[in-house]
Amino acid sequence: MSARELIVGIDLNRNQPQICYYEREKENTVTAPMKVGNDMASFREILDGVENLVHDFPDETERDRRRSELEQKAAETMRKALYTLGLNDPESQIAGITITVPHLTRPVVHLVQSIYRQLGLAKVRAFLQDYKESCFYHTIYQKRELWNRNVGFFIFEGEKVSFLSMNMNPQTRPVTFTMEEGITISLKQDRSLWDEQFYNMINASLRQNMYSCIFLMGDTFDRAWAGRSIALLCRAGRKVFVVDNLYARGACYTSREKVVQRKFPDCLYLGDEIIRNNIGMKMYIQGRETYYPLIAAGVNWYEADKVCECILIGKEHELRFLISRMDENDRRVSVMQLPELDDRPDGTTRLQIHLSCESAKRCVIEVEDLGFGDMYPATGKVWREILEE
Amino acid sequence: MSMAVLCQVKRAEHPFYIRDIDLNIYSIEELCYFADHNLALVEEDFFDDALIGWIGEELQDHNFVRTLERIRKEGVQPLGRMLHALNAETGWIYVQDREAFEKTLDSNRRLPGPERLRRRADSLVGYGKYTKAIEEYKRILVMEDLEGLGEQFLGTVYNNMGVSYARLFEMDEAIECLRKACDSIGSRDALRNYLCAVYLARGEDAFEKLADERKADAEAREALLSEIKSMKVPEPEEDVNTLLGGWVREYHRETAR
Numbered sequence: 001m002s003a004r005e006l007i008v009g010i011d012l013n014r015n016q017p018q019i020c021y022y023e024r025e026k027e028n029t030v031t032a033p034m035k036v037g038n039d040m041a042s043f044r045e046i047l048d049g050v051e052n053l054v055h056d057f058p059d060e061t062e063r064d065r066r067r068s069e070l071e072q073k074a075a076e077t078m079r080k081a082l083y084t085l086g087l088n089d090p091e092s093q094i095a096g097i098t099i100t101v102p103h104l105t106r107p108v109v110h111l112v113q114s115i116y117r118q119l120g121l122a123k124v125r126a127f128l129q130d131y132k133e134s135c136f137y138h139t140i141y142q143k144r145e146l147w148n149r150n151v152g153f154f155i156f157e158g159e160k161v162s163f164l165s166m167n168m169n170p171q172t173r174p175v176t177f178t179m180e181e182g183i184t185i186s187l188k189q190d191r192s193l194w195d196e197q198f199y200n201m202i203n204a205s206l207r208q209n210m211y212s213c214i215f216l217m218g219d220t221f222d223r224a225w226a227g228r229s230i231a232l233l234c235r236a237g238r239k240v241f242v243v244d245n246l247y248a249r250g251a252c253y254t255s256r257e258k259v260v261q262r263k264f265p266d267c268l269y270l271g272d273e274i275i276r277n278n279i280g281m282k283m284y285i286q287g288r289e290t291y292y293p294l295i296a297a298g299v300n301w302y303e304a305d306k307v308c309e310c311i312l313i314g315k316e317h318e319l320r321f322l323i324s325r326m327d328e329n330d331r332r333v334s335v336m337q338l339p340e341l342d343d344r345p346d347g348t349t350r351l352q353i354h355l356s357c358e359s360a361k362r363c364v365i366e367v368e369d370l371g372f373g374d375m376y377p378a379t380g381k382v383w384r385e386i387l388e389e
Numbered sequence: 390m391s392m393a394v395l396c397q398v399k400r401a402e403h404p405f406y407i408r409d410i411d412l413n414i415y416s417i418e419e420l421c422y423f424a425d426h427n428l429a430l431v432e433e434d435f436f437d438d439a440l441i442g443w444i445g446e447e448l449q450d451h452n453f454v455r456t457l458e459r460i461r462k463e464g465v466q467p468l469g470r471m472l473h474a475l476n477a478e479t480g481w482i483y484v485q486d487r488e489a490f491e492k493t494l495d496s497n498r499r500l501p502g503p504e505r506l507r508r509r510a511d512s513l514v515g516y517g518k519y520t521k522a523i524e525e526y527k528r529i530l531v532m533e534d535l536e537g538l539g540e541q542f543l544g545t546v547y548n549n550m551g552v553s554y555a556r557l558f559e560m561d562e563a564i565e566c567l568r569k570a571c572d573s574i575g576s577r578d579a580l581r582n583y584l585c586a587v588y589l590a591r592g593e594d595a596f597e598k599l600a601d602e603r604k605a606d607a608e609a610r611e612a613l614l615s616e617i618k619s620m621k622v623p624e625p626e627e628d629v630n631t632l633l634g635g636w637v638r639e640y641h642r643e644t645a646r
Contacts, residue, residue: 284394287480292395309400311418313482314391347482348422350396373404373419374412 006087007260008097009251010034010078011134012112014044018248019085022256029252031245034081041081046074050107067110074111075118082119091120096259098127098251100134104273106358109302125259128302129273132164132179134250135215136269139166140177141253142213146239149212152205154198156218159187161198163205174268191225198229213239217246273300275360277389278324281353283310294355297326301357309370312349317341319353319367323387336385341369348372361389394482401447405440410516417448421479424472425490428497429508436461436471453478469494503529503538507546519553526550544573548582555582560590571603580605581613588617 011018017034034041049056049070057063079090087093099112109128116126129137139147153164163182168175182205187194214233221242223230233240257263279295294306312319317338324331341349350370357363365385371378396418404413407423409430414420424431436457445454453474460470472494476484484490497505510525526546529535535543551566567583580603588596593614600610 281393284392284480284482285397287477289392309396310393311396311482312391313394316391318391319393320390347394347418350416350418351393370400372422373415375419375422 006094007252007255008094009134009248009253009255010097010099011245011248011251012043012047012099012101013247014047017041017043017081018245019081020245020248020252021085022252029249031248032085035084036077036080037084041077043074043077046070046077046111047108050111051105053107071111071114071118075115078115079119094121094125096125096127096255097121098129098254098258100129100131100247100251100254102131104128104130104302106302113302125255127254127258128300129251129254130271131247131250133254133269133271133273134247135164135179136166136177136250136271137253137257138246138250139213139215140264140267141256146213149210152211152214154202154205154214154216154221156216156220158220161185161187161201161218161220163201165205165209165211172268174266177267177269179271187220194225195228198226199232202229202232211238213241215246216240216242217244271300273302273360275299275301275304275357275363276326277363278322278326279355279363279387280322281310281320282322284313291322294321294353295357295363301360301362304355304357304363306355307352309350309352311347312351313347315346319351321365321387334387336365336367336383338367338369338383340381342376342379344372344376348376363387394480398448398450398453398478401443403447405443405447409513409521410518417444417450417453417475418479418482420444421475422483424475425483427512428472428493429505429512431468431472432509433468435468450478466498469498501534501538503532503535503542506532507542507549510546511549514549514553517556519556522553523550523557526553540573544570544576544579547573548579551586552582555586555589560586564590577609581609584610584613585617588614 005023007022009020011020017040018031019034020029020031022029050067053063053067053070057066082088082090090097097116099115101108101112112128116123135153139151147166147168150168151166153166155162155164162184165180165182167178167180169177183201185197185201187197216233223242230240275295275297277295278293278297280291280293282289283292284290285292292308294308295304319336319338321334321336322331323334338351350372352368352370354366354368355363356366363386365387367383367385369379369381396416398417400416401414404415405420406413410427412423414423424435441454441457441461444450444457456474457471460467460474469491473491476490481487500508506525506529510522510529513519513522513525526549529546530543547566548570551563551570554560554563554566563586564583567579567586571579571583573579583603584596584600584605587599596614
């Protein structure tokens with residue numbers, strides 16, 4: 001395998017992690033369960049561990065130690081799984097990689113970022129997304145006629161069936177796509193009732209909306225019991241596919257789209273993880289009052305991270321943040337007070353401002369007093385504020 | 390309403406040391422603040438190779454370095470133009486009235502040498518750098534162009550030098566300087582400093598004798614005596630080592646050359 005030729009997508013889940021890779025030279029896509037040697041790779045303990053850290057380890061030092069252990073273990077498992085596939089040097093062999101997870105939480109984001117760091121995979125070629133975004137990328141890499149209207153996904157997980165609708169707004173440029181969660185049902189014990197249950201669910205989910213294509217995923221689905229339902233799904237020329245490994249494939253397509261070739265520059269996915277607000281400040285820059293963007297709408301919340309330093313001018317111990325929706329011109333002001341900041345001569349307080357996000361709707365601002373060199377030493381005081389949509 | 394000024398130049402990992410006042414500088418803003426508030430300490434050679442090198446290496450502000458080097462090469466009023474460039478680099482945050490600042494720079498440039506040196510020495514006193522200040526006052530006294538500045542100027546130099554000696558507890562030198570200041574200026578303040586030094590060095594009888602000689606009025610004499618007597622004697626801290634350590638550090642700071 002030649003250097004940096006491999007495009008990878010990984011479905012990182014508790015039950016059966018999957019890997020999908022694509023070799024540019026051979027144009028060959030392979031999807032397989034992740035294995036370490038002959039055994040299935042398992043991330044269950046690691047994922048459970050990071051998500052329960054705060055609960056299991058109230059002491060911060062212990063928690064950090066445990067987090068570090070779990071991160072090392074995750075990177076090691078990933079390294080071994082890649083090695084099993086013949087990837088002994090991911091840093092030089094992988095051109096692009098995307099890990100997809102069911103839901104993006106701060107602990108999972110930290111874990112994946114740590115795996116990338118430890119494997120030497122830089123941010124420009126290592127990505128992270130949730131299952132919904134995988135569905136989007138998987139879909140747009142199918143034939144265009146399959147997604148020229150809405151696309152539906154029925155997801156079978158044991159006895160639970162849920163519906164996801166990929167809705168397109170062709171009126172905008174670029175064309176925007178959203179994922180809407182629909183109803184969820186529980187299949188009854190008696191399998192003979194499943195077809196009727198599912199038939200009703202299809203009716204309730206699709207209603208009068210136009211769907212060009214439906215994907216069915218999950219082990220519980222079987223054509224044998226779903227005759228009436230399949231007939232309903234196929235009505236009006238809708239294409240219906242039963243697919244495996246969709247999330248890993250979707251992740252692989254994401255890597256391809258972001259690293260190899262931007263095939264769909266006119267399509268924009270507006271996922272739940274995308275920040276819809278611009279956050280900035282009015283600052284003096286080169287002596288002029290200027291709007292200084294801190295977080296730009298349109299990026300994933302876990303990628304939004306900004307650090308800057310400023311000198312505070314004026315008597316009020318406060319910082320003023322300007323917030324605007326990506327689709328509106330109006331701005332609102334959020335004032336962050338800095339109580340107990342030392343009184344110093346004007347212009348001798350240097351502050352570090354750090355913005356990061358805990359979700360698409362929740363931004364954390366941390367401000368630290370850096371003082372002013374030896375003249376007014378830093379107090380190390382830190383103020384924290386949450387901006388919520 | 391407060392405003393924030395974006396810091397576009399990174400802070401230094403290793404500070405620039407301003408020897409005159411024993412101060413470490415870590416950022417372009419600190420450098421600008423120091424220069425604007427201590428114009429008397431900023432001499433023609435302030436932006437020397439060491440400072441310009443530090444700005445390039447530590448602050449990585451290469452554009453500013455190029456500006457400074459260009460001004461230095463052109464050689465026309467370099468200090469004023471460099472200070473102007475420094476303020477422009479930080480967006481003029483420390484200068485309220487740019488015109489007044491320019492005028493101050495210009496009038497400083499035109500000051501006679503002894504007056505410029507006196508202001509520098511006074512600034513050093515303000516920072517507690519008494520030994521250095523005394524050296525500067527001595528340099529003034531041997532300058533050739535003192536005549537046009539008058540007795541008042543000389544008196545002020547002796548007075549400030551005397552106060553610096555007193556701060557170092559070199560009381561004989563302090564008394565001698567303050568006597569000369571008193572002779573030159575003849576003001577109540579000068580006499581007050583002189584009397585105070587004599588009291589502290591030689592006791593109340595010497596104080597009374599000098600007050601009689603100098604015909605100090607009774608009311609002022611009483612007020613000064615009561616002020617001296619009410620001065621607090623510092624109580625030693627329980628931890629003698631800490632106290633001594635503090636004194637040693639203070640001594641080195643005040644006498645550093």
